[in-house]
Amino acid sequence: MCGRSSLAPDDATLAEHLASVGVHEKVEWRPRWNIAPTQEQLVVSVRAGERVAAATRWGLVPSWAKDVEIGNGLINCRSETITEKPAFRDAFRRRRALVVVDGFYAWRVNGDGSKSPMRVQRRDGAPFTFAGLCETWTRGDAPLTTCTIVTTTPNTLVEPIHHRMPVILDDAARDAWLAPETSVDDLVDLFAPRDDDAFEAYEVSAMVNSPRNDRPECAARVA
DSSP, rough: OOOOEEOOOOHHHHHHHHHHHTTOSSSOOOOEEEEESSSEEEEEETTTTTEEEEEEEEEEOOOOOOOOGGGGOSSSEEEGTTTTTTTTTTHHOOOEEEESSEEEEEEEEESSSSEEEEEEETTTTOOOEEEEEEEEEOOOSOOOOEEEEEOOOTTTTTTTOSEEOOEOOOOHHHHHHOTTTOOOOHHHHHTTTOTHHHHHHHHBBBGGGGGOOGGGGGGOOOO
């Protein structure tokens, strides 16, 4: 699964990345080093044929849900069952999105049973994107747009850390994921875990364990 992520580039770097995925409007984003479920992710979606980026609550609330609390358990969507689960299948067909991050955290189980927080990021520190889904819930006082992150089996980098990882999309895959005409078979092909030498993993401080901690030290390497 993916239970924490970060997005803390400078404004110019974020703008450059968003432009590479087709978003050219200025986006306001406060740097985040420890994004937790129910907090906001930066999500790129397609509205009226245009790609837009917006801060979006993490934890998908299906349109038919009676309460937003259901989203607390829907922060991730398993790629293997994405076409079957009622909470995800309609969004998979019609509301695919990109979740923009510059790293994510997973907890490695050690030989003595303890857990060590690990961070996965690009070696150059640049932002990248996960496959995501969006839904808008309209049963509250105001419409609420939420998101989930699609996960798959791990590649060789993540396998020693955790049995699941987010689906990371490269440039071509991002366009295919967002395009409404992409076939289901082609979308499913995007879920295969891929090794990429551009990424690295390293241990970070237990500070990241608490969502109350949100500062650069959360992403710093420990000796």
